[in-house]
Amino acid sequence: MLITLLILCPVSLVNAGAYVFPVLFNSACLQMTQQLLSWQENETDLNPCYQWPSCYAGFDVKYQQHLPTMYSSCDLGGHCIRIEQYRTRKAVMEAWRREKGLPYSGRFTVHDTSATCVGLFYIERPAPPAGSAHHAIQFPGSVCSELPPANQTCHVILSPEIDFGILNSQQINGVSREVSGALYCTREGSVKLQGQSLLGERHIWFDGARRNFYSTLRINHQDAAEGVSFHLLSNQPQSFTLSATLQAAVTPEAGSYTGNGIVFITYP
Numbered sequence: 267m268l269i270t271l272l273i274l275c276p277v278s279l280v281n282a283g284a285y286v287f288p289v290l291f292n293s294a295c296l297q298m299t300q301q302l303l304s305w306q307e308n309e310t311d312l313n314p315c316y317q318w319p320s321c322y323a324g325f326d327v328k329y330q331q332h333l334p335t336m337y338s339s340c341d342l343g344g345h346c347i348r349i350e351q352y353r354t355r356k357a358v359m360e361a362w363r364r365e366k367g368l369p370y371s372g373r374f375t376v377h378d379t380s381a382t383c384v385g386l387f388y389i390e391r392p393a394p395p396a397g398s399a400h401h402a403i404q405f406p407g408s409v410c411s412e413l414p415p416a417n418q419t420c421h422v423i424l425s426p427e428i429d430f431g432i433l434n435s436q437q438i439n440g441v442s443r444e445v446s447g448a449l450y451c452t453r454e455g456s457v458k459l460q461g462q463s464l465l466g467e468r469h470i471w472f473d474g475a476r477r478n479f480y481s482t483l484r485i486n487h488q489d490a491a492e493g494v495s496f497h498l499l500s501n502q503p504q505s506f507t508l509s510a511t512l513q514a515a516v517t518p519e520a521g522s523y524t525g526n527g528i529v530f531i532t533y534p
Contacts, residue, residue, distance in 0.1 A: 284386045284408035291413055293379045300325055300384045301371040306464045307356040314406055315388055321350035323388045327381040328410055332400040338374040340392040345372040385410030420451040420531050428510045435517055444509040451498045461490030461529045472523040479518040481510045
């Protein structure tokens with residue numbers, strides 16, 4: 267039994283399906299480089315633009331005063347797919363995997379330096395920037411990742427797995443395993459380290475829709491879903507512990523179980 271951890275930096279905390287985060291934002295030439303690292307959807311949530319005349323999903327940024335147009339990302343960069351034919355969000359995700367793959371990185375030009383976060387958006391048809399073109403909508407359940415402060419880059423060093431080994435199914439409640447990690451940034455500043463499931467939930471479920479058997483995460487013995495604050499000096503790693511604790515309302519069936527979680531940085 268193990269929990270596979272996805273380590274991201276930085277990301278905003280929402281009820282999430284698609285995780286996009288900024289690799290690099292060059293404010294001098296207005297170039298954004300981003301990566302869609304993971305995407306997970308359930309079987310039932312609907313595609314918000316199903317059966318529109320046309321609909322495109324892809325990358326862009328939110329701005330302080332207006333929504334994005336997706337023109338640079340889609341028409342100039344080719345970082346979009348058409349999705350109006352897919353009924354569910356899971357079908358959209360699967361189409362993206364077929365056409366673009368995961369993880370997927372790309373670069374596009376933003377309009378100005380008022381960009382606040384980068385994420386996955388949808389629009390009927392991308393158009394060159396104009397007042398009427400600023401109406402792309404954030405894809406439901408996705409993350410719009412906060413852009414870090416100027417010249418700040420942070421990193422998490424952490425084992426990608428927490429392995430519980432072989433356990434007696436009658437005696438799993440409260441069983442914990444712990445790994446050690448380190449966090450550092452290129453400039454001095456305060457950050458928050460958080461952990462959750464890939465669906466943006468406190469519980470990492472091992473049994474899918476049954477939702478009986480799960481794990482919760484703690485960072486330095488504090489609730490990882492709420493986050494733990496760190497003040498970091500420039501390029502000086504600070505150590506931390508990440509623990510996972512098992513719980514089940516009813517004794518789970520014997521078998522092999524895997525859950526997926528995410529550990530990420532936000533900027534207070």
